[in-house]
Amino acid sequence: MTSLPATDDLAWTALGVLAVGLLVAALVVWSRSTDRSIVALAWFFGMLVLPILGPVGYLVDTRRRRRLAQATD
Numbered sequence: 483m484t485s486l487p488a489t490d491d492l493a494w495t496a497l498g499v500l501a502v503g504l505l506v507a508a509l510v511v512w513s514r515s516t517d518r519s520i521v522a523l524a525w526f527f528g529m530l531v532l533p534i535l536g537p538v539g540y541l542v543d544t545r546r547r548r549r550l551a552q553a554t555d
Contacts, residue, residue, distance in 0.1 A: 501533040508537035511544055 508529050515522065525543070529536035 504534060504537035504541075505529060508540045511541065515544070 509526075512522065512526060512529070525536075525540045529540055532539075
């Protein structure tokens with residue numbers, strides 16, 4: 483049985499830490515949001531199902547919606 487080189491271990495660990503960090507950040511933003519529509523619920527499940535893409539997509543979409551809301555005020 484062969485073992486992976488140390489750099490592969492570090493890369494997988496970094497990817498795991500990144501995924502968990504993004505998920506925590508996105509869930510904090512989601513929990514502080516006042517939006518409780520079906521779209522918000524879909525984003526919640528999307529964040530859980532897609533480990534990196536879900537949280538990144540939610541954070542980008544939230545930022546975009548905030549900019550649009552500020553522009554219309």
